[in-house]
Amino acid sequence: MLRLVVLISGGGSNLRALLERCDDPAFPAHVVAVGADRDATGLVHADEFGVPSFVTPWPQYDSREAWGDALLEAIRPWAPDLVVLSGLMRLLPEGVVDALAPRLVNTHPAYLPEFPGAHAVRDALAAGAAETGASVIAVDHGVDSGPVLARERVPVLPGDTESTLHARIKPVERRLLADVVEGVATGRIQLKESA
Missing domain, CATH: 3.40.50.170 (Formyl transferase, N-terminal domain)
Structure with a gap:
């Protein structure tokens, strides 16, 4: 366990x-x-x-x-x-x-390496992106720059606000996090020491 x-x-x-x-x-x-x-x-x-x-x-x-x-x-x-x-x-x-590290993971509301940082949803909207996403990464010394363990695309819909887009990203982020935790627990996902 x-x-x-x-x-x-x-x-x-x-x-x-x-x-x-x-x-x-x-x-x-x-x-x-x-x-x-x-x-x-x-x-x-x-x-x-x-x-x-x-x-x-x-x-x-x-x-x-x-x-x-x-x-x-x-x-x-x-x-x-x-x-x-x-x-x-x-x-x-x-x-x-x-x-x-490497047993340190982070969720992020973007399809990394796109839109790292604290304002990922706002940044995706400001860039006029057609899609963004959610990611789970292993944490390194950078800002949202560690190895991607799971990620999934989420479309940006016409009229999306930061709030509506984030509300659609959150369930994907939650599912990916649970999947990564399960994967680490079962050995399906190997967390590697950095070189």
Whole structure:
């Protein structure tokens, strides 16, 4: 059974979908803890599913590295097999990536390498793209630049707003994340150390 720690910053809709999947006894993973970089509203999902949670508040640290060290200290006791960034809106310091990679994955609302960064849906609309997508990647030191583990196209429809397009991307993102977690748990997806 794959042990997951999920890190969030916001409402945790992807987290909730993953908790629901992990509730199925046939699913080969379970969430052992949920962490956040602030008092995120999504922590309520952890409470609802009886999963322990922790907060490592970004503003309490004088540097990214100090915050990263504290975050690692909060994660380590849970001995996760995989750490999932699910809407964590904070770049992890190099030391955190080094400590957790390659067993560190992130969801992204675009068909990477297209539209990396924090405003992927807005950027796709601004570019006039006919389609965008959703991706799950292994995290590296870049911004949404790690190896793609799964991705799928999502069409941009006439009249789409950032909100309507994101609403159509989210279910795809959730499905891809569950598929990647299952793939890692069963050995179908191999996470490789970087060279």
